[in-house]
Amino acid sequence: MASVTGTSVRLSSVSCNLKQTQVTGAGISGSASAFFPVNGRSFPSLKSRRFQISCAAKPETVKKVCEIVKKQLALPDDSAVTGESKFAALGADSLDTVEIVMGLEEEFGISVEEESAQSITTVQEAADMIEKLKQKAA
Amino acid sequence: MNPLLRSAMIPMNTLCFQRNFAACSRALVPVQLPSRSETHLWYVVPDEVKSASLLGQYSKILSPCEKEYISCVRGERLKKTALLARVLVRTTIARYQTNGQVDPSSLKFRKNIHGKPELEWDENDHGSPPPIHFNISHTASLIACGVTVNSPIGIDLEEKDRKIKNNIVSFARRYFTAHEVEMLSSIPDPETQRQHFIKLWTLKEAYVKALGKGFSALPFSTFTIRSRNSSRNCQSRDLSDSSSSDAEIVVESVDGSSSLMNSWQFTLLELAGTHFAAICVESDGSIGGRVFTPRKVTARKTIPFVEDEFHPGTDAVVLGGL
Numbered sequence: 284m285a286s287v288t289g290t291s292v293r294l295s296s297v298s299c300n301l302k303q304t305q306v307t308g309a310g311i312s313g314s315a316s317a318f319f320p321v322n323g324r325s326f327p328s329l330k331s332r333r334f335q336i337s338c339a340a341k342p343e344t345v346k347k348v349c350e351i352v353k354k355q356l357a358l359p360d361d362s363a364v365t366g367e368s369k370f371a372a373l374g375a376d377s378l379d380t381v382e383i384v385m386g387l388e389e390e391f392g393i394s395v396e397e398e399s400a401q402s403i404t405t406v407q408e409a410a411d412m413i414e415k416l417k418q419k420a421a
Numbered sequence: 422m423n424p425l426l427r428s429a430m431i432p433m434n435t436l437c438f439q440r441n442f443a444a445c446s447r448a449l450v451p452v453q454l455p456s457r458s459e460t461h462l463w464y465v466v467p468d469e470v471k472s473a474s475l476l477g478q479y480s481k482i483l484s485p486c487e488k489e490y491i492s493c494v495r496g497e498r499l500k501k502t503a504l505l506a507r508v509l510v511r512t513t514i515a516r517y518q519t520n521g522q523v524d525p526s527s528l529k530f531r532k533n534i535h536g537k538p539e540l541e542w543d544e545n546d547h548g549s550p551p552p553i554h555f556n557i558s559h560t561a562s563l564i565a566c567g568v569t570v571n572s573p574i575g576i577d578l579e580e581k582d583r584k585i586k587n588n589i590v591s592f593a594r595r596y597f598t599a600h601e602v603e604m605l606s607s608i609p610d611p612e613t614q615r616q617h618f619i620k621l622w623t624l625k626e627a628y629v630k631a632l633g634k635g636f637s638a639l640p641f642s643t644f645t646i647r648s649r650n651s652s653r654n655c656q657s658r659d660l661s662d663s664s665s666s667d668a669e670i671v672v673e674s675v676d677g678s679s680s681l682m683n684s685w686q687f688t689l690l691e692l693a694g695t696h697f698a699a700i701c702v703e704s705d706g707s708i709g710g711r712v713f714t715p716r717k718v719t720a721r722k723t724i725p726f727v728e729d730e731f732h733p734g735t736d737a738v739v740l741g742g743l
Contacts, residue, residue: 355586363495372494374561378579378622381596385587397596397640 340366340410344391348410351386355379366407387413393420449525450729451518454553454570455719460700462576462720462737463513464565464692465505467498470724476501479508479725482526498561506564510557512725513566514540517551537633556630563696575630575701577623578692581616589618597621598645598675616697620743621646623699624687628672631685631701645673646687648742668742686716691738693722698737715739 340348349364356373358364364373370380384400387393387409393416403409455461470476480488483504491503511525529541538557542550557566558578567576585592593602601621608614624646629639648668670687684703692698702716720737722730730736 368495369493372499374496374499376560377626378583382586382592385592385595397642 340407340414344413345406345410347390348387348406348413351390352383352406352409355383355386364406366405366410368406369404370406371404383409391417393417449512449516449726452516454517454551455568456717457570457572457705458714459569459717459719460574460688460702461568462565462692462698462700462718463509463568463723464563464720464736465509465723465725466563466693467502467505468562470501470505475724475727476504479504482511483507484526484529502559502561502564506557506559508725509564509566509723510538510555512723513568514551514553514555517553517568533633535633535635535638537630537635558626558630558698560696563693565692565698567700569702572702572704573631573633574703575627575632577626577630577699578696579619579623580696581619581691582695583619585615585618589614593618596641597625598642600645600647604647617743620689620697620699620740623697624670624689624701624743627687627699627701628685631703643675645675646670646743647673650742670743688716688718689740689743690718690720691740692720693736697740715741 345366349368352358352368352370352373352375353360353362353364356375356379358373370383375383380403381400384395384403388395391413393413395412395416399412403412452461483491487507491500491507494500494503508525510530511528514528515523515525517523529543530538531541532538540550540553540555544550552570554569554572554574555566556574556576557564558576559565560578560580562580563578565576565578567574590602590606593605597605605614605618605621608617625641625644628644628646629635629641632639647670649671650668670689671683672685672687684705686702686704688700688702690698690700700716700718704716718737718739719731719733722732722736
């Protein structure tokens, strides 16, 4: 069921994506020097020290997340899944998203708060959250 | 022309609107609103909608925002599902015509703070708003829209055959409540366990959607959904007797603050033979001491503007209890 929402995956209904949830720290890159769209809004790069807490995810992390997403959604290996891919646009419903998060927890040895789990909507958000949690655990 | 239309006052723009649908044999058949104790469930099977010209006509009734969303969706199949979902919502609400003929493309929607879509109504233009509540759910192979009057509603669909990638009990330990884990763990047959998991998931999703909150605002580990049997032991695990008419599906808060939870009514059904569907509606009955009366669900299959089918007893089979 997806049953969305403008595509907040959790509600499975289809309409314009104007999510009102807060932007997580993962959406703000402290090291990249390019615009980094999150939920349709762009955040210019900032090299200020206070954003160094959350780093842009390593490419290999993003790649691993893409693999897990493709596997959960039974997408062919060559399908175009990138950091910017939105789960809902790939056909993920809320159950898929939760399964993906569980797969990420197992793969990376992390534990995701439920509140965060359902607010992840793109591959990049998932990868950034993983980096943040790994840093905390380190 | 549909005789119902002939007898109604038909504004010019509606006539022109109808003429554009050359591929269609008839207009949207108007229907009466459901009664306060009834839920209407309209559904579309995407694989049965094949005509490219029909899909093209459907696109025309979407808002610019909806069209933009669909352009972001990857893949033709998913785009089609997204399109049909919006068309189903718009045409379904338009059928209820509480303020005369309604052009489905004129309906406006907004989201609540958690993202749940609601009808946005301009009283100056259209008079008092219809008391319609709706909620939609879709899978790759089915799209459904539930409609009630005066009661918030949430619905969820899952394919009966859906495979769970993770271990079911591990999943439940992570996301469900202790009672639900116990219930799932007690099912020896993996297939029955999987089906029970799917049913439980749809019920929990329907509940958070009815509340208008969604998963992150109301984690699944904070409430238990289970069957309550009025005449037998509540802890009965006789899942083979799922057609018991005494069984009622109820929700309970894990922390014991359950005073408001009796107002939620659940219906679990098998839809179109391929899906489990859960419907959660806020009832206006008294709390405590009330007699359990199953809510009536009227399911209709539709291809908007083309045909509607109603097969009572086979489209939607209510499953008593979990």
